[in-house]
Amino acid sequence: MKSDNNHVRPTIREVAAVSGTSIKTVSRVLNGVTTVDPVLVQKVNKAIKQLNYRPNVTAGNLRRVDGRTNTIGLLLKDIANPFSSALHRAIENLAREEGLDVLAGSLDEQPDRERELISTLITRRVDGLIIVPTSSDHAYLQKERSAGMPIVFIDRPPNNFIADTVVVTNRLSAEQATRHLINHGHTRIAYLGDDQKIFTASERFLGYKSALHKAKLKLDLSLVHHGREGFDDVDHFIKAIFNSKNTPTAIFASQNFVTITAIRALKSHGLEKKIALVGFDELPFADLLDPGISLVTQDISTMANIASRLLFARMHGKKTKAEFHEIPTMFTARGSGEIKN
């Protein structure tokens, strides 16, 4: 609150005045330059303490030769989502080691929000961006990268734009999960997924179809639903197929909230121990349910590690061509996926 005159922070100039030195000497002390006379260092430190001086780093960065703000931007689907927050935390830890702070924001699958947030982050001159994208066209980022902004995509690749990308083996893992159900004797396997516009959702659906195909099972579209997480339609669909003649004997749910909806629906029909279920995505405490939920989970730690290292390297000037990393998933059998037909 600068408007308050008794509430103004002292500047480097005042520290210089109080300590009887120059601002440059104060600056040197602040930056740990070793060639300063220890006596002056003492004086400066005393003045700093006396005035409760706190350097303004944003002012310093303005002139500083590297011009860095030591801040990175992180765009997530939703900060409160378990996958997002685990990713956020892992990246926070890595950023801290590099002396970077993280400005994170939720996009809620809204492309406008993606552009808007990226715009404000650029306006703040963050040093780099890690993005779980939601837009279907990232050509607009070309200008930003040309202006020197390092950008790494995680969980989903960019569209119409080439950049470092870290994703998981969505298709392969979904195929394996579906095959797992097939191997337990199922031939009528429902697919419940997120909006197909989302990369991970469409990839996982391809994996599901591929598994059916390889097992010479026919794709029955009446058992397929692409919904929006948490929306009633998933619930309606599940209730509808359970009331139809064509009841599936197994379900592959390709995202955490969809899996939750499926579990609720199964429970409400008393079918949770009769119909097999395999989910894809983080699901806290999947082991506590009865039956435990068999899940394909993502190696968030490795994803965060690779993405962060890539970003930091670009921030340090690395100029090699964009890298694409596909991280294997883990499968944990806990019971729900091992129910036999």
Next chain:
Amino acid sequence: MKSDNNHVRPTIREVAAVSGTSIKTVSRVLNGVTTVDPVLVQKVNKAIKQLNYRPNVTAGNLRRVDGRTNTIGLLLKDIANPFSSALHRAIENLAREEGLDVLAGSLDEQPDRERELISTLITRRVDGLIIVPTSSDHAYLQKERSAGMPIVFIDRPPNNFIADTVVVTNRLSAEQATRHLINHGHTRIAYLGDDQKIFTASERFLGYKSALHKAKLKLDLSLVHHGREGFDDVDHFIKAIFNSKNTPTAIFASQNFVTITAIRALKSHGLEKKIALVGFDELPFADLLDPGISLVTQDISTMANIASRLLFARMHGKKTKAEFHEIPTMFTARGSGEIKN
């Protein structure tokens, strides 16, 4: 990357040059001043587009009369914890409406980390701070507030420092939860809690004791354990009391990870339908377990709302004395807490 000469962002000066106007006119256009000749506005906008100019807000804030950075700092226990991330998300939404970005960080119950993070946030000149504190002494913040930094505490109050605070009715709600178990016929109720140094943990323990006292039940310390979340000791303790002669018939678990540990232990003994359990804190999908977990939950949305509004008001110069808000909790009976003795 300023070191890269072909990667430098254009400045307001270049926009002025290209558009054939002055930097002040460009500044006016940028800030939407309406008294600018539309012809000049056109020219300026054309130059901005042509150069892909992005104003540097940190530079602008330096001179700007209010000196604000439009950033707030948010210190949480752990960004990936369900309670923290829900709080974070709620605050993010409110901050966005005010045009503020959020710099969030995890403290992991480490007081050093609290001081360190606050220090870097002040150095960045954030406009305000919302803190879930972990330190046992906040006197060090006095200087910062005197220098004009608005500070609001949430979930836990400050120590040796008076500031706006938003907490829940920890003691009362814990007492009610314990009484709920007593009302179902239990007299040997175990208490499992977090480290007592944590405000919420000690308050909830007081509530537990108060309920016993009012029901004329004796406090049996062999049924009480103050552990650290996720640590094996909670698990060991539970196993020990189940193997003792003094087995409890009910458990009050005062924090989410402790509740999880309790559920796991009960399940491993096949006791989840025999021993009653009430938890305190967020627990995703508590309704999906069998039995459903009866929980005291916190009104995170209201907490975030009140804390944010308080902070924003202080940022706008509000000078009234510190407010203390105690938010009621909600109790949801789902089965685990209604098991009778």
Next chain:
DNA sequence: GTGAAAGCGCTAACAA
């Protein structure tokens, strides 16, 4: 309505 000059708090360059 417009622009030149000063200055925000700091670091870089260069001199002493």
Next chain:
DNA sequence: TTGTTAGCGCTTTCAC
């Protein structure tokens, strides 16, 4: 080793 000056990119002041 220390200090002076210029300047980072912008907004403010104030004259035109």
